[in-house]
Amino acid sequence: MxxxxxxxxxxxxxxxxxxxxxxxxxxxxxxxxxxxxxxxxxxxxxxxxxxxxxxxxxxxxxxxxxxxxxxxxxxxxxxxxxxxxxxxxxxxxxxxxxxxxxxxxxxxxxxxxxxxxxxxxxxxxxxxxxxxxxxxxxxxxxxxxxxxxxxxxxxxxxxxxxxxxxxxxxxxxxxxxxxxxxxxxxxxxxxxxxxxxxxxxxxxxxxxxxxxxxxxxxxxxxxxFAGSNKPWIFSKNNLKFTELWWFYAHKTPFVSFFLTNYYKPYYNSLTKVLPKWFGRFICWFILKKENRHKFINNYVKT
Ligand SMILES: [Mn+2]
The missing domain is CATH 3.90.550.10 (Spore Coat Polysaccharide Biosynthesis Protein SpsA; Chain A)
Known part of the structure; x- marks a missing residue:
């Protein structure tokens, strides 16, 4: 050793x-x-x-x-x-x-x-x-x-x-x-x-x-993850290695905090103009369609 x-x-x-x-x-x-x-x-x-x-x-x-x-x-x-x-x-x-x-x-x-x-x-x-x-x-x-x-x-x-x-x-x-x-x-x-x-x-x-x-x-x-886009910020296209970041994020006690922060700004922007359930559905749909990390998908589904 x-x-x-x-x-x-x-x-x-x-x-x-x-x-x-x-x-x-x-x-x-x-x-x-x-x-x-x-x-x-x-x-x-x-x-x-x-x-x-x-x-x-x-x-x-x-x-x-x-x-x-x-x-x-x-x-x-x-x-x-x-x-x-x-x-x-x-x-x-x-x-x-x-x-x-x-x-x-x-x-x-x-x-x-x-x-x-x-x-x-x-x-x-x-x-x-x-x-x-x-x-x-x-x-x-x-x-x-x-x-x-x-x-x-x-x-x-x-x-x-x-x-x-x-x-x-x-x-x-x-x-x-x-x-x-x-x-x-x-x-x-x-x-x-x-x-x-x-x-x-x-x-x-x-x-x-x-x-x-x-x-x-x-x-x-x-x-x-240099630059202003980060794996914990919702963006249209995931950065390379975003999944690996979430893999380690899941090993900390803060994963739900990260997920809430990640998802909330996008969700809030949608629910300003759409009914709440519909904004939520669109979020779920986009994340699923883009094959986002399973932890994120799990969170959005619940
Ligand atoms: Mn840096």
């Missing part, structure tokens, strides 16, 4: 803690003891003890090979320019984990399809970070992209997605990169927030990973 330890971090606030549980469950289910996971949750002050206890009990059955710790974000980000604070939590990892040399960070709009030993043991040499490239050229006319020279990075296809990161915390700390990150965040609100900051400051010290570690390619090891 392999007992290698892997440090991994997730960041979330009160709006996304239930979704984070799906991400974490997928990791522990897919890994099945192959590695020991030290899970660090960097969370907002609004995550109280009750929520921590619920999450801890969700993961109890995996405690023989995993541990979970919560670290609350204090006032580190009080003065940043952007209002989307939770995106910046990942930039705090070097300072809130002073004794850790290396960590994987991932978003929580994401599920795992593989153990992470390969990724974690990657040779970073002296680079700050490993990540997958992002084709993100839509912002070329943005003033800050021009001012800080982020556009040429994207143009040369060296721009990375910050949803999956292997971070060389030791190197980041010894170069005081965590302080530079916060200073920059206090100065500007970049269009892609934390991601622009990482791309700008880590330029030339990035190891590029194959796409299977981020995004929904066929052989994906890490499936990232």
């Amino acid at each position: 392999n007992t290698k330890e892997i440090n991994i971090a997730f960041c979330f606030d009160e709006n996304f803690w239930t979704y984070a549980s799906v991400t974490i469950i997928s990791l522990l289910e897919v890994s099945k003891n192959q590695s020991n996971y030290n899970i660090y949750c960097i969370v907002s002050n609004t995550i109280n003890n009750t929520i921590e206890n619920i999450l801890e009990s969700n993961f109890k059955q995996y405690s023989s090979f995993s541990s979970i710790k919560f670290i609350k974000v204090a006032n580190h980000l009080d003065n940043i320019k952007s209002t989307k604070k939770s995106l910046y939590y990942r930039l705090l990892l070097p300072s809130v984990l002073p004794n850790i040399d290396r960590i994987i960070y991932t978003d929580i709009d994401l599920i795992f399809n593989s153990d992470l030993q390969d990724l974690y043991s990657l040779d970073l040499t002296n680079n700050y970070v490993a990540a997958v490239k992002d084709a993100c050229k839509s912002n070329e006319k943005n003033y800050l992209w021009q001012k800080y020279g982020i556009y040429p990075i994207a143009k040369n296809e060296h721009y990375i997605n910050s949803g999956v990161l292997l971070l060389n915390l030791r190197k980041l700390k010894s170069d005081n990169m965590d302080k530079s990150w916060i200073q920059l965040a206090e100065k500007e609100s970049f269009p892609f927030h934390d991601q622009d900051i990482i791309n700008l400051t880590c330029k030339g010290k990035i190891t590029f990973l194959p796409t299977e570690y981020n995004f929904s390619v066929d052989n994906a090891k890490i499936i990232h």
Whole structure:
């Protein structure tokens, strides 16, 4: 049995803690003891003890090979320019984990399809970070992209997605990169927030990973639902791997909460103009016709 330890971090606030549980469950289910996971949750002050206890009990059955710790974000980000604070939590990892040399960070709009030993043991040499490239050229006319020279990075296809990161915390700390990150965040609100900051400051010290570690390619090891469409949002066409997300969602105590949220906005929009029973029937019909996930169908039928 392999007992290698892997440090991994997730960041979330009160709006996304239930979704984070799906991400974490997928990791522990897919890994099945192959590695020991030290899970660090960097969370907002609004995550109280009750929520921590619920999450801890969700993961109890995996405690023989995993541990979970919560670290609350204090006032580190009080003065940043952007209002989307939770995106910046990942930039705090070097300072809130002073004794850790290396960590994987991932978003929580994401599920795992593989153990992470390969990724974690990657040779970073002296680079700050490993990540997958992002084709993100839509912002070329943005003033800050021009001012800080982020556009040429994207143009040369060296721009990375910050949803999956292997971070060389030791190197980041010894170069005081965590302080530079916060200073920059206090100065500007970049269009892609934390991601622009990482791309700008880590330029030339990035190891590029194959796409299977981020995004929904066929052989994906890490499936990232980047973009505004998510598997838990009703949309006309399901995203690839939506069923897998619901498979893991079903292993959490929150499945009915997810289903209610998924279905309600669509149902409500229909019942504004149609009789309630008819709106409900149309929902059922569409979901069935489009062969939506059986958990969703089950919910709609009842
Ligand atoms: Mn994401």
